[in-house]
Amino acid sequence: GAVVSQHPSWVICKSGTSVKIECRSLDFQATTMFWYRQFPKKSLMLMATSNEGSKATYEQGVEKDKFLINHASLTLSTLTVTSAHPEDSSFYICSAPGTSGMFRETQYFGPGTRLLVL
């Protein structure tokens, strides 16, 4: 249980275009999901909390108009990077709370999406 998928796994786009990244909980429902960003050889930094049926909440310093989040159903959250620029190039990872085997409910991560903006 507690498998989280992301699509696409990697994307290359031109500067100025928008890119949508999907995060799905495959075998469980998640009313809340989280989006992280990771630069090369760096740690994960929380960007925003995606809430099913309501607005996302963003961490300080994250532009909500730049990173649009939609939690359309109990198994899907999307992150859209609008008008992407090269500095938006990064590894984007989502997480969702779930249970699996020996662990009580905790956070499980998707495999990540590598974004390269040219």
Add this chain to the structure above:
Amino acid sequence: GQQLNQSPQSMFIQEGEDVSMNCTSSSIFNTWLWYKQDPGEGPVLLIALYKAGELTSNGRLTAQFGITRKDSFLNISASIPSDVGIYFCAGQRGGTSYGKLTFGQGTILTVHP
């Protein structure tokens, strides 16, 4: 944003050796988690700690939740080549911050056969 202080930053060891890494924080966390991340992939949960003082094992991995709730360590015994990767500690608070994780800087582990 805030990060946990994780050390060491990197380790180079021989296969079969034991490994120890730790994380400290200036503030309290309700849950401590340890993840392993391989290049180009998302973090995979190794161990979750839910109570202060808790000592938990998962195969060759052992982790403890500090009694002050401000620190945790992870030990890997008898390392093997597939242990190579980046290990992250993460803390989770309760209440309105439930689910939000604060990560350490990571420990890059290299195992020489």
